[in-house]
Amino acid sequence: MSKERRSLTQGQRYNLIGWWFLLPAAALIFVMNFYPMFKAFLLSLQTGRGRNLKYAEPLWSNYQRLLEDEIFLKTMKNTFIYLIIQVPIMLILALLLAVLLNNPNLKFKGLWRTAIFLPCAVSLVSYSLVFRTLFATDGFFNDALLGMGIISTPINWLGQTHTAQFAIILGLLWRWTGFNMIFFLAGLQNIDRYTLEAAKLDGANAWQTFWYVTVPQLKPMILLTAIMSTNGTLQLFDESWNLTKGGPAYSTMTMSHYLFDVSFLKSPNFGYAAAISYVILILVAVLAFIQMKVGDKRD
Known part of the structure; x- marks a missing residue:
C-alpha cells in the first residue's frame, strides 16, 4: 500500500512539474490572445466614437447594423x-x-x-x-x-x-x-x-x-x-x-x-x-x- 501511495505521489509530482513548465506559455497565450479576444467581444457591444464608448441599447445593435450596412x-x-x-x-x-x-x-x-x-x-x-x-x-x-x-x-x-x-x-x-x-x-x-x-x-x-x-x-x-x-x-x-x-x-x-x-x-x-x-x-x-x-x- 505504501509503495502505491509513494508511486502515486511521484506521478503527481511529475504532473505538477509539467504544469509548471506549461504555465508561462499558457499565461502568455491567455494574455496575448484570449484576453484581447474577450475584450474585443465586449467592445463589439459598445457604440461611440474614439474613446467615448458606452454599451449599446440593445447590446447586439452593432451586429444588427451589419445586416443593414450595404x-x-x-x-x-x-x-x-x-x-x-x-x-x-x-x-x-x-x-x-x-x-x-x-x-x-x-x-x-x-x-x-x-x-x-x-x-x-x-x-x-x-x-x-x-x-x-x-x-x-x-x-x-x-x-x-x-x-x-x-x-x-x-x-x-x-x-x-x-x-x-x-x-x-x-x-x-x-x-x-x-x-x-x-x-x-x-x-x-x-x-x-x-x-x-x-x-x-x-x-x-x-x-x-x-x-x-x-x-x-x-x-x-x-x-x-x-x-x-x-x-x-x-x-x-x-x-x-x-x-x-x-x-x-x-x-x-x-x-x-x-x-x-x-x-x-x-x-x-x-x-x-x-x-x-x-x-x-x-x-x-x-x-x-x-x-x-x-x-x-x-x-
Missing part, C-alpha cells in the same frame, strides 16, 4: 468571390505542379521548385505594388496586348470592377500557389511507392493511379491546404489595400479592408469594427468546421 455586405460578397474562384484554382494548380515536380526523372528539380516557391518569399506589400505597376494603364500588360494588336486602347485594369477583381485573383494565384505546392510535394513524397506499383500491376493507367491511389492518400494534406487557404482569403487585406484601395466604388474591398477603414480612417468606430472582426472570426470557424466534417472521414 458596404459591409458588398465587401463580404467580394471576399467570397475571391474565395470561390481563387482557392479551387490555386489548389488544383498547386497539386498539378507538385505531381510534375515529384517526377524522379525531371531534371533541375531543385531549380523549378525554388522558382515556383520564390513568390512566397516576396513581401505582401512589394508584390502588390509590382502587380499594380504591371496592371497600370501604361504597364506591361497593356503594352503587350497593344503590341500584339489584341486591343486598340489601353485597358484601365484597376479602375473597372471585373478587371480589378481579376488582377487581385491573379496576384493571389501567383503569390500562394507555390506555398501550397510545397505541402502537396511533401505529401507526395510520403506516399508508399508500393501502392503505386500495385496499381500499375493491376493495369491502372496514369490517371486512374493518380485519382484512385494518390489523391486518397493526399486527403489530409488537401484538407489542410483548403482550410489554410480559406482562412487566409477570408482575412484578405494587403491586395485590396495596395492594389486597388478597395475601388472602384468598394467593388474590390474585402471585409478586413473595411474593418481597417472603420477602425482607423475617417471617424474611428472601434465598437462597430470589433463586431466586424467577430463576424469574420465566425465565418472562418464555420467554414473550417464544415471543411473538417466534409473532408475528414476518419472514424
Whole structure:
C-alpha cells in the first residue's frame, strides 16, 4: 500500500512539474490572445466614437447594423468571390505542379521548385505594388496586348470592377500557389511507392493511379491546404489595400479592408469594427468546421 501511495505521489509530482513548465506559455497565450479576444467581444457591444464608448441599447445593435450596412455586405460578397474562384484554382494548380515536380526523372528539380516557391518569399506589400505597376494603364500588360494588336486602347485594369477583381485573383494565384505546392510535394513524397506499383500491376493507367491511389492518400494534406487557404482569403487585406484601395466604388474591398477603414480612417468606430472582426472570426470557424466534417472521414 505504501509503495502505491509513494508511486502515486511521484506521478503527481511529475504532473505538477509539467504544469509548471506549461504555465508561462499558457499565461502568455491567455494574455496575448484570449484576453484581447474577450475584450474585443465586449467592445463589439459598445457604440461611440474614439474613446467615448458606452454599451449599446440593445447590446447586439452593432451586429444588427451589419445586416443593414450595404458596404459591409458588398465587401463580404467580394471576399467570397475571391474565395470561390481563387482557392479551387490555386489548389488544383498547386497539386498539378507538385505531381510534375515529384517526377524522379525531371531534371533541375531543385531549380523549378525554388522558382515556383520564390513568390512566397516576396513581401505582401512589394508584390502588390509590382502587380499594380504591371496592371497600370501604361504597364506591361497593356503594352503587350497593344503590341500584339489584341486591343486598340489601353485597358484601365484597376479602375473597372471585373478587371480589378481579376488582377487581385491573379496576384493571389501567383503569390500562394507555390506555398501550397510545397505541402502537396511533401505529401507526395510520403506516399508508399508500393501502392503505386500495385496499381500499375493491376493495369491502372496514369490517371486512374493518380485519382484512385494518390489523391486518397493526399486527403489530409488537401484538407489542410483548403482550410489554410480559406482562412487566409477570408482575412484578405494587403491586395485590396495596395492594389486597388478597395475601388472602384468598394467593388474590390474585402471585409478586413473595411474593418481597417472603420477602425482607423475617417471617424474611428472601434465598437462597430470589433463586431466586424467577430463576424469574420465566425465565418472562418464555420467554414473550417464544415471543411473538417466534409473532408475528414476518419472514424
